[in-house]
Amino acid sequence: MSGPVTRASIVGSLLKKELKAYSRDKLYVFLTVLTLVAVTILFQFLPASVNESITLAVSPPITTLVGDAKDTLKGMGATDEQLAELDNADLAEQQEGLLLIEFDSEADMTKVIEGTLEAWRTDDGELILRDKEAGEDEPENAEKLGLDIGIAFPPTFIADVATKQQDISVTVYSDAGVPVEIQSAMQSFVREAAYQLAGEELPVGMPDEEAIVLGQDRSGDQAALRDKMRPMLIFMILLMETFSMSALVSTEVLQRTVTAVLVTPARIGDFLAAKTIFGTMLALTQGLFVLLVVGGLTAQNWSLLLTVIFMGAVMFTGVALLVGAAGKDFLGQLFYAMLFVIPMIIPSFSVLFPGTAAAWVRVIPTYPIIDVLVGTTIYNATWADSWTSLAYAAVWLVVLYGAGLFALKRKVESL
Amino acid sequence: MTGPAIQVENIAYSYGDLQAVKGISFDVQPGEILGFLGPNGAGKSTTIKMLTGQMSPKSGVARILGRDITKDDPEVQAQIGVCFEEKNLYLNMSALENLDFYASLFGIKDPDSMEVLRRVGLAERAKDRVHSFSKGMRQRMMISRAFINKPKVLFLDEPTDGLDPVTSAQIRATIKEEAERGAAVLLTTHDMFEADELSDRVAFINDGEIVALDTADNLKLKYGTRSVKVRLRDGDSVREEHIALEGDGSSARLAELAASPNLMTIHTEEATLENIFIELTGRGLAG
Numbered sequence: 001m002s003g004p005v006t007r008a009s010i011v012g013s014l015l016k017k018e019l020k021a022y023s024r025d026k027l028y029v030f031l032t033v034l035t036l037v038a039v040t041i042l043f044q045f046l047p048a049s050v051n052e053s054i055t056l057a058v059s060p061p062i063t064t065l066v067g068d069a070k071d072t073l074k075g076m077g078a079t080d081e082q083l084a085e086l087d088n089a090d091l092a093e094q095q096e097g098l099l100l101i102e103f104d105s106e107a108d109m110t111k112v113i114e115g116t117l118e119a120w121r122t123d124d125g126e127l128i129l130r131d132k133e134a135g136e137d138e139p140e141n142a143e144k145l146g147l148d149i150g151i152a153f154p155p156t157f158i159a160d161v162a163t164k165q166q167d168i169s170v171t172v173y174s175d176a177g178v179p180v181e182i183q184s185a186m187q188s189f190v191r192e193a194a195y196q197l198a199g200e201e202l203p204v205g206m207p208d209e210e211a212i213v214l215g216q217d218r219s220g221d222q223a224a225l226r227d228k229m230r231p232m233l234i235f236m237i238l239l240m241e242t243f244s245m246s247a248l249v250s251t252e253v254l255q256r257t258v259t260a261v262l263v264t265p266a267r268i269g270d271f272l273a274a275k276t277i278f279g280t281m282l283a284l285t286q287g288l289f290v291l292l293v294v295g296g297l298t299a300q301n302w303s304l305l306l307t308v309i310f311m312g313a314v315m316f317t318g319v320a321l322l323v324g325a326a327g328k329d330f331l332g333q334l335f336y337a338m339l340f341v342i343p344m345i346i347p348s349f350s351v352l353f354p355g356t357a358a359a360w361v362r363v364i365p366t367y368p369i370i371d372v373l374v375g376t377t378i379y380n381a382t383w384a385d386s387w388t389s390l391a392y393a394a395v396w397l398v399v400l401y402g403a404g405l406f407a408l409k410r411k412v413e414s415l
Numbered sequence: 416m417t418g419p420a421i422q423v424e425n426i427a428y429s430y431g432d433l434q435a436v437k438g439i440s441f442d443v444q445p446g447e448i449l450g451f452l453g454p455n456g457a458g459k460s461t462t463i464k465m466l467t468g469q470m471s472p473k474s475g476v477a478r479i480l481g482r483d484i485t486k487d488d489p490e491v492q493a494q495i496g497v498c499f500e501e502k503n504l505y506l507n508m509s510a511l512e513n514l515d516f517y518a519s520l521f522g523i524k525d526p527d528s529m530e531v532l533r534r535v536g537l538a539e540r541a542k543d544r545v546h547s548f549s550k551g552m553r554q555r556m557m558i559s560r561a562f563i564n565k566p567k568v569l570f571l572d573e574p575t576d577g578l579d580p581v582t583s584a585q586i587r588a589t590i591k592e593e594a595e596r597g598a599a600v601l602l603t604t605h606d607m608f609e610a611d612e613l614s615d616r617v618a619f620i621n622d623g624e625i626v627a628l629d630t631a632d633n634l635k636l637k638y639g640t641r642s643v644k645v646r647l648r649d650g651d652s653v654r655e656e657h658i659a660l661e662g663d664g665s666s667a668r669l670a671e672l673a674a675s676p677n678l679m680t681i682h683t684e685e686a687t688l689e690n691i692f693i694e695l696t697g698r699g700l701a702g
Contacts, residue, residue: 013519017508021505021507025507256503263468264517265522
C-alpha cells in the first residue's frame with residue numbers, strides 16, 4: 001500500500017536506517033561505550049579540590065627556636081611584650097598559603113622528604129610519623145602529608161642571627177623532584193628571614209599589594225583538575241563522534257548505497273539532512289550524557305551549555321561529512337579524520353594550562369567552543385560573557401558545516 | 416497512460432572531452448523488454464544513469480511515463496525500479512530490512528517484502544544479514560529491491576553478470592514476469608544469449624551510438640545468412656555440409672540428405688547477435 005511520500009517521512013526512514021547501521025557497527029559501538037565508561041571512571045578519580053598552600057618542613061620546631069633565643073634577645077634589650085609576641089607567633093597560621101610542618105628531629109625530617117618515612121597530621125595538628133616498611137598501621141583521623149622540601153635551622157638560629165654571629169649554617173633539604181627554582185626560592189627565603197631578624201631593612205620596597213597579577217587573578221579561585229577536565233571530556237566525546245559519523249558517511253559513499261537511495265523519491269537534500277540530524281543527535285546525546293555524569297549543568301547555565309554543545313555537535317558533524325566524503329577507504333578516512341581532529345583538539349589543552357592562549361590557538365575553529373565550555377562549567381560565565389565566542393563559533397560552524405555539505409554533495413553526485 | 420513508457424530523443428552526455436553518449440534515440444513500450452547490447456564502455460550505464468536521474472543529459476529530451484526526466488520529479492522516481500551493476504546493498508542489514516527500508520522511501524506502508532523475496536528464492540534467508548550472502552544471492556537481492564515498488568519502468572544493468580547458469584535462469588524468469596505484468600524493461604547486457612532470450616527488441620550500442628535497433632529475428636534476417644549445417648557419418652569420420660536455404664535445388668538437396676541413413680544432425684546456421692554486432696562495429700561484445 002503506497003502512501004503519500006513526504007520529505008519528512010523519507011528523512012525519518014533514512015534516520016531509522018542510520019540508527020540501524022550505527023548500532024550494528026561493532027567497532028564504533030565498542031569505541032563509543034568504551035569512551036563513555038572511561039570518561040565516567042576517569043572523572044571519579046580526578047582530584048576535586050586544589051591545595052594552593054605550600055607545605056614546608058622545618059626543624060627544630062619554631063617554639064624551640066624562639067625559646068632558645070629568648071634569653072639572648074632579653075639581654076639585647078627586648079621587652080617582655082616583644083618576647084610575648086614571639087611566643088604567640090604561629091607562622092603556619094599567619095602566612096597565607098604556607099603550611100609549616102615542624103619536626104623535632106632533623107633526621108626524621110630528611111627521612112620524610114626522601115620517602116623512607118611517612119608524615120601524617122591529625123585533625124588537631126599533631127604530627128605522627130609512620131614507618132611503612134616496618135609494617136606500622138596508618139594512623140586514624142589523620143591526613144598524609146606530602147613533603148618535598150624542608151629547612152633545618154640550628155637551635156640557636158634566631159639568637160645567632162640577632163647577635164650577628166658569622167658562619168651560621170642552615171640546610172635546605174629537597175626531594176630530587178623539586179624544581180631548582182623552588183630550591184633557590186627557599187634559600188632566598190632563609191637569607192631574607194635572617195636579614196630581617198638581624199634588624200636590617202631590605203633595600204627594595206614592595207607595593208602594598210606585594211604582587212601584581214596581570215590578567216584574571218585566580219588566586220584562591222583555582223579550578224580543580226576535575227573541573228578543568230569537565231569541558232575537555234565533553235569536548236572529547238564530541239570529537240570521538242567525528243570518527244563514528246565519518247565512518248557511516250564513507251561506508252555509504254564507498255559501497256554506493258547512496259546511489260540506490262537517490263533513484264527512489266529520496267533527494268540528495270534528504271540524504272544530507274538525515275546525515276546531519278543523525279550526526280548532531282549522536283554527538284549531542286553523548287555530550288549530554290557525559291555532562292550528566294560529570295556534572296556542571298545548573299539552573300543558571302543550562303541554556304548556554306546546551307547551545308554550545310549543540311553548536312559543537314553540528315560543527316563536528318560538518319567535519320565528519322567532510323572526512324567521510326574525502327576518505328577512499330578505511331585508512332584514508334582515518335588519515336583525514338586525524339588531519340582535522342589533531343589540530344582541533346589543541347584548544348582543549350589550553351584549559352589545563354591557564355593563561356592567555358597563543359594567537360594561533362585562538363584561530364582554531366574549536367577554540368571558541370572550548371572557551372565557552374570552560375567559562376560556563378568552571379567560572380559560571382553567562383550569555384553576556386560568552387557572546388563573542390559564540391559568534392566566532394557560529395562563523396566557524398557555518399564554514400565547516402558548509403564545507404562538509406558541499407564536499408559530500410559533490411562526492412555523491414560524482415558517483 | 417498510452418504511448419511509450421520510456422521515450423528518448425537524441426540525448427547525449429560527455430565526461431569532459433570524452434563523449435560517452437552521442438545523441439541516441441529509442442523508446443520502450445509498456446510490457447516490452449529492450450535489450451541494450453554493447454561492450455564495456457559503449458555508453459550503456461551512462462544512458463541508464465541519465466534515465467534514472469543520476470545525471471542530466473547534456474542535450475536531448477528523455478521522458479519516463481511521459482514526464483521529463485530533467486525535472487527531478489519524485490513522481491517519476493516512484494514509478495521506476497533500478498538494478499545496478501554494483502551490488503550496493505546495506506550489508507549490515509537483513510534482506511528483509513533492506514527491502515522494507517527501500518519500500519519506506521517509496522511511501523509503501525505495508526510492503527510485500529517476503530513475497531518479493533520468495534519470487535527470487537530468498538525467503539528462507541530473509542532475516543539473515545546480506546553480508547553473509549553469496550554473490551548470486553546478492554544479485555537476487557538487487558533484483559528483488561528493483562521490484563519492491565512494483566515499478567512501471569525497470570532499468571536492469573547487467574542483472575546476471577558473473578552468475579552461474581542456474582541463478583541466471585532464475586533471474587531471467589523473474590524479469591519476464593515483470594514484463595508480463597506490464598513493466599517496460601530496459602536491460603543492458605553484453606551477454607548476447609541473455610539479450611536474445613529476454614528482449615523483444617535489441618539495440619546495439621557502440622562508442623555512444625546506437626548502430627542497430629530491431630527485434631533479434633529481424634536483425635538476424637537482415638545481417639545473417641539462411642543456411643543449415645548437416646553432419647553425416649562417412650565411414651569412420653564425420654562429414655559436414657552447409658546448404659544455403661535460398662537458391663534453386665537447396666530444398667531437394669536438403670530432402671536427400673535428410674533421408675540418408677548416414678545423417679547425424681541438421682542445424683540452422685542463423686547469425687548470432689554477436690556475429691551481427693561484429694559485422695556492424697568491427698569489434699566483439701566482450702571488450
